[in-house]
Amino acid sequence: MTNSQNNKSPLSLYIHLPWCERRCPYCDFSITTDPVGKNDLTLAKAIIKDINNSSPLINGRNFSTIYFGGGTPSLSSIEAIEMILNCVKGHYSNKDIEITFEMNPTDVTKEKVNGLSGIGVNRFSLGVQSFHDAELKALGRNHDKSSALNAINILAERNITMDLMYGIELQTIQSFEETLNQFIESRVNHLSLYQLTIEPNTIYYKKALKLPMEEEIEAMENSAKTLLKKSGYHQYEISSWSKAGFESKHNLNYWMFGDYLGVGPGAHSKITSKDKISRFRKIKPLNAYIKNQKITDNNILLGDDLDMDLAMNLLRMKEGITPNELQIELPKSFLKKYLKGVSNGLLKKDKIGATKKGYQYLNETINLFF
Ligand SMILES: C[S@@+](CC[C@H](N)C(=O)[O-])C[C@H]1O[C@@H](n2cnc3c(N)ncnc32)[C@H](O)[C@@H]1O
Ligand code: SF4
Structure with missing residues (x-):
């Protein structure tokens, strides 16, 4: 079959938790800066409803990976995460499936990490972006180099992936190489390395930014290739670098054209059914999603x-x-x-x-x- 392949494609679960302390000026993700309070429990209940109503899309399949992304999932309580994982327990048989959880450095505490590990999270994604305080400030981040190093220290014995950005304000080839060297020194096994993109509807879009020149960005890409390769990382995807065996199973499923169910406000899905492949997303506004986990932008992929x-x-x-x-x-x-x-x-x-x-x-x- 071609566009009507069988409906037993591997299925991943993406859970979107939209909480953020503030909106970073370059970010256009589906987030809310409303205080979390007890709303994480209310959202968890809506997500559980969403998963339970998705049985026809799940179609008897087990989840092969689970990913908590955001927003800032680490602003949620362990209780809310546990409620969600309890609900999907019947949907994965192998205890060792990859369960990733995004964290911002300032939320990383021993207690939180132990709590998350205790309920099954086995991969932590740390949003570091840069190891230079001035660059972090220009990005509007709520953390600095020392909080990033502290978070890495706490997570040292765990399976971690880190996010870094290049092509950002105040960054030079040298400062980027220093950031990469700090990453290599941290012995983290996986890196997602993103070039800054200026998205419409962000503060960065309207602001006059002093960004590195194109030649400097090219030189940064070459530095990344040289330094990371020399240290045993291989680039298995445009933005992803890994030590052998630490590639992201969840992201590989996206790129290999597997299926995924996205739950939470604004979460995207791709689902193969008997006669079609569809992409769709859940509605974005938090309160509307809590009331009704409606699907929108449903597109059938053809031709x-x-x-x-x-x-x-x-x-x-x-x-x-x-x-x-x-x-x-x-x-x-x-x-x-x-x-x-x-x-x-x-x-x-x-x-x-x-x-x-x-x-x-x-x-x-x-x-x-x-
Ligand atoms: C949406 S964030 C969620 C994780 C977490 N809230 C954080 O900011 O660290 C996922 C990653 O996307 C990247 N990102 C977000 N906006 C971007 C942009 N405009 N250009 C390039 N990378 C971006 C950052 O590296 C970030 O860590
Ligand atoms: S913390 Fe992450 S998700 Fe939240 S606004 Fe910043 S980049 Fe976006």
Whole structure:
């Protein structure tokens, strides 16, 4: 089958917890700065309702990974997280599935980390962004270098991934290399490294920013490649670096075109049913979601849209994949466009993936699939 593949694709669960102390000026995620108070318990109840109402979409499958993202999940109480995990207990059989939880450095305490580990969280994602106080201040973050180091110290024995950003205000090639060296020194096994994007509807969009020049950004990317490779990390996806065996199973499922159920305000889903593949999201406003976990922006992927969607996900993986690693049989139209890319030298011959040239001219490569 092509766009109507079987409905037993691996299924991940994404839980969106929108709490933030304040909105960072570059962020356009679905968040609220309303105080958490007891609202985390109210939201947990709505999320549980959402999961229970999703049985037809889950369709008897177990979750292969669980991811608590935000917002700032670490502003929620352990009680709220435990309520949600208790509700999904019947939906995963293997006790060792990857359960990731995003934390901001200032929320990391021994008590919180032990509490989360005790209820099954086994991977912690720490939003550090930079190890330079002036850069963190320019990003509007509520933490500094010393709170990041303190958080890493507390999490030292756990499985951690870290988020860093480049191309940010006040950053130089040297300061970025210092941040990378501090990351390497911290012995964290996984890194998500994002170039700052200026999103519409953010304060950064309206502000005159002094950002690094394009050549400096390129030099930062080259520094990352050299320093991280030398220290045993491999780039398995455009923004993801890992020591062998520590790749994110949850994110790999997204890029391998697996299914995922998203719950919580604004959370996105991709679900394969008997005759279609759909992408949709839950409504964003917190109070509206608490009242009714409505689905919106429901799109069925067909024809060129499906080809493009496949390209945008599969081509993210740097080392390429073989079609038999995928749960979906690639549509003939996709394969036809793919072959054109092979003849242009943009796409790999032996695997599904972009060549070095393909990454260099990424827009051209992606445009092959329109
Ligand atoms: C939405 S945040 C959630 C995690 C946590 N609240 C935090 O900020 O650390 C996930 C990650 O997305 C990245 N991010 C958010 N907005 C971005 C932007 N405009 N450009 C690049 N990366 C961004 C940051 O690295 C952040 O850690
Ligand atoms: S803490 Fe994270 S999710 Fe919240 S506003 Fe800042 S970047 Fe966005």
